[in-house]
Amino acid sequence: MSSALLSRSFWRGVAGLVLLLLLWELFARSGLFTQALTPPLSRIAKVAWRILLDGSLLTNSAYTLTRVLAGLLLACLVGIPIGILMGRFRAVERFFLPLVSVAMPIPSLAWVPLFILWFGIGEVTTLLVVGYAATFPVIYNVWTGVRAVNPLWMRSALAMGADHKQLFRSVVLPGASPYVFTGIRLAFGRAWIAVIGGEMLANPAAGLGRAIFDAREFLDSEVMLASIFAIGVVGIAFERLAFQFVETRTVARWGMVAAAGGRR
């Protein structure tokens, strides 16, 4: 029964996708726009295959993903210590919280023109923008996570004679880990947006955003659509594979998922 139900909803999902593709095909062939602007699926597929074979799609994806990861690393290096200190020490919280709440609503991409003036076009600017976008979700969630550690655990650890180091390593860190992961996930989403914008405006060597932007010059809408599709695939694949892998290895193994309110 349940597998029959599953397959029905699966086929409906497929039908939905086919329906959307069909709509696109009709729209493309209707001549409302010229086919140079809205190419039919067959042409997109052909171009996608071509840039997949000549390696440019993979190179660009690798560049973009590397930038996102580097920005994420930067964000973790800055954000996790600040977040932890903010959660542990009231004075640090009083100092950083106003700064964070003013800087957070500024879209990272608003800084691009300024960063270009300061650091020139290219890699540094793109990385800084990605890092800026990713840092605030990390800080915010780490801070929340450290404060949300069950005080009972802290007191019992202290009562059992844990010193500060042990308290931090064995109670605070695992206790805050679900929030830390949520923050990093959120940061990944932000970084993914920022990297596309950064690549379009700051002209680094290669990347999916750059490919889309460059393709406009040649009215190459097939390349643009194929690259957008690649962005979706890379984003989902990374989110699904990497994050879930890390999460099952750490947070779930430490038994923190249920304690954090039973996600999944």
Added chain:
Amino acid sequence: MKHFAREALVTSAPFLLLAAAWEAVAIAGIFPEKLFPSLETVFDTLVSLALSGILWGHVAGTIVRLALGFLIAAAVGVVAGVLMGRFQVVEELFLPAVSFAYPIPGLAYAPLFVLWFGLGDLPAVLLVGAASCFVIILNSWKGVKAVRPLWLRAAEVMGANERQMFWKVMVPAALPYILNGLRLGLAQAWRILVIIEMLMAVERGLGWMIFGAREFLNTDVMLCGVLVIGIVGLLLEKQVFERIERYTVVRWGMLTA
């Protein structure tokens, strides 16, 4: 009173410290003045931009664009999300497509929208709408799915018809989720709008102000733009959304303030 003064001092301390650091770097002349103006210059520029009315033109342009794009996203998103929550066929048809499109940054479509709709306001508004509608769809859908079956059954037993069921039970119950989706959608729209303005060459807007100032190395104007963007963003969050939430969800008793 004394307590209040101390509080104000503690809150402003980080900003004062940051300002002092900035001033020190600017005066020391590590970077050229043109690229790293002192705070007085930035402040003077801000005042003159505000007095001449240029700043307000840009702010108004950005806010109008944000409002229009967000309205499109809200209308499309809530309707699509509620339909997906109500009818299983709609859900099964569209959920895979929506979940695939959701993580693609709307920004990636920007050059394509320029090809399709030209430069200017139309593609900017449409793109803001397209970029922020997915999070609204997904949250509205979740909200309708999360209505407690007990309330539905209770309403049914008490003889509610389809329409009453929808307006009196489902909408209020799903509202916290829908509002949360709208809040996330607005934040998304806000984050992406500034750069869309840069890419679409709109006539007036804060993003365009920053982008245009770069051509003339007007770093002070750019810094003013970033500052105003931060203030507008903060006001949006604090004034618009916290208020809506207070008037609807809290009053209907779905959340405690």
